Amino acid sequence: MSESTSDGQVVLDLSREETWVAHAALVCGIDRAVEDGEEPAAERELLLALESDEPIDRDALPTLRDAVLSYLDDAPERDVVTGRAVLGTVDAVLA
Template structure:
């Protein structure tokens, strides 16, 4: 199957495992964020709904994954790395469009 040719935002995850890792990383980041920074709530809600992330949310997810994967449980590492690669690609594509 060929990938879609749209420039729209990527789907947040491609498997339940990736959705779990994305959710865990974002919740961890939200816990460590200041009370004045509710930015992580939006991508968490998108992940829970299975909705696509906008560019800003992809960047938040990427940053959350970088922090999370350093101490992630072994079961989360492979799906987390796959998701991190895709968020890196999406972030790079965004910077090329800008």
């Protein structure tokens, strides 16, 4: 179960596979933003937090959700169910 901290941070309870899909989604989002000439600071911060297993700012969860949704549009079939599980976890925290 994901946990919220008193300072607005969230520890997402993601499996290894779910973390991998979230990572892939953020990398794809960063690549798209850079190609469009944008600076994907929020996505980079989320990626660093995931890679270092640190809590995530609750306010950044919509960015993660958007990245996963976008990724699922063209994701390999093997990532679709796992990506939906990530969305479920994020949505549960945001509810």
